[in-house]
Amino acid sequence: MKTARIFQRPKNSMQSGRSRLDVWMLEMEPTKAEEADPLTGWNGGGDVSNQVRITFPTLEAAKAHAEREGYAYHVVPAPERKLKLQAYADNFR
Structure with a gap:
């Protein structure tokens, strides 16, 4: 039986927006090395x-x-969004 992984794509570090982050992706796990x-x-x-x-x-x-295709699957939870609050004045401490 083939195994699939269902996940939400994390935000790329090169993008500033949050476009297309609400889409869920299904990809197959490798069967052999x-x-x-x-x-x-x-x-x-x-x-x-x-x-x-x-x-x-x-x-x-x-x-x-x-389920319709007969794949065993596991859901990978979306990564937690971490906010890094900074002030410009912190550069001069």
Whole structure:
């Protein structure tokens, strides 16, 4: 049985806005470890299912899709948003 991971994408450190953070993503867990290619040294494998990411508007829609397809899934909670309150005057202490 394939295992899926359902999560909300965290905010990228390079973005200032909060656009598209409310979307839920479903991605497949890797079934086996990647192997090093003896010729190039790159890691790879024959399983391409972990390259597919499906987005859903709600958590319930993502769970319903996983159950309909017969995937075992686990939900990764969204990271807690930490506010770092700073004042400009703190630079001169």
